[in-house]
Amino acid sequence: MIAFVYAGQGSQRVGMGKDFYEEFPGFARVFDHAPVEFDLKTLCFEGPEEKLSQTRYTQPCMAAFAVGVTSLLAQEGIRPQAAAGLSLGEYSALHAAGVFSQGTAISTVAFRGKVMEEAAAGLECGMTAVLGLDREKLQTACDGASELGVVQICNYNCPGQLVIGGERAAVDRAGELAKELGAKRCMPLKVSGPFHTRLMKPAGDALAAYFRTLDFGPMEFPVYFNCKGGPIEAGETIPALLERQVQSSVYWEDTIRRMEADGIDTVVEIGPGKALSGFFKKTAPAIKTYHIDTAADFHSVVSALKGETA
Structure with missing residues (x-):
């Protein structure tokens, strides 16, 4: 098929x-x-x-x-x-x-x-690819950063490759927490909006x-x-x-x-x-x-x- x-x-x-x-x-x-x-x-x-x-x-x-x-x-x-x-x-x-x-x-x-x-328009936003972390741990990172604004897992691409997006301060903090939880890399993406959030x-x-x-x-x-x-x-x-x-x-x-x-x-x-x-x-x-x-x-x-x- x-x-x-x-x-x-x-x-x-x-x-x-x-x-x-x-x-x-x-x-x-x-x-x-x-x-x-x-x-x-x-x-x-x-x-x-x-x-x-x-x-x-x-x-x-x-x-x-x-x-x-x-x-x-x-x-x-x-x-x-x-x-x-x-x-x-x-x-x-x-x-x-x-x-x-x-x-x-x-x-x-x-x-x-x-x-x-x-x-x-007018939003201070960002998206970051997170490599080498499972979705449950990344959700924990997003939850921990949510006091700084909206941050969500916006793409479940494949095992070990997820993307988070939302308000920039919260996204940056979630990336830091993701690294603490074992993420191999966090790469900011060049995007113009907090898509799929x-x-x-x-x-x-x-x-x-x-x-x-x-x-x-x-x-x-x-x-x-x-x-x-x-x-x-x-x-x-x-x-x-x-x-x-x-x-x-x-x-x-x-x-x-x-x-x-x-x-x-x-x-x-x-x-x-x-x-x-x-x-x-x-x-x-x-x-x-x-x-x-x-x-x-x-x-x-x-x-x-x-x-x-x-």
Whole structure:
């Protein structure tokens, strides 16, 4: 069983998609007709990096890349049996599953990036990657630092790699406590907001209102949701899970383990970099991983997957 997984913010790079654009007219149409209020193609291909790294621009650029590659895979007859995406990548996973059209996926993620940036405005915030500490001890560190402000575990990426976020003083103190509890390293991350913490509630509220204007199509296959580490269940709705996602932890390690338990044996990572593939290798090394960052990657992955099913 094959799953597509979609990269999140932080893996963007200047030049992303340029080789696809030049080779594939279908991919070019996605970029040329992206429903955004800026020149997406020029920003992706030429930068500047500082602007591409701003949340309101990063997110629709990443989504356009993802839906473009997904359409090319579909043209080759390669479709997944499940999907997931890290943070903003979850919207591309939902597009792959038929919930959002290409345009809706991109415009919705553009709105999401805008309201996340607005929610972070004026906050003295930070995020720190914590290596070599289990989640229970890191929660203890967060609890010990909470008197200084909001600090939460915002990403459970893989065993031994967690991320905390919130108000800077509390995050810094939690990092110090984490080291005292045995963490190998604490690395501050270059981010523009306390993403996936309760400080993002204004963004969640804005998304909830926005979702009422959208049509959500039926899912053609399971999507594993960040905020629960598994597929949707009876009584849950996609809008409610997405509203919750922006302001709660990303359970990526749990997602990987659930995928493995459900019989997923192959994943294709779509997006710049190989971060998600690395998380799979550390969490469930028996799952075969491929990644598509460049047009050359695309050709090799298509050949490999078609060879496996021939």
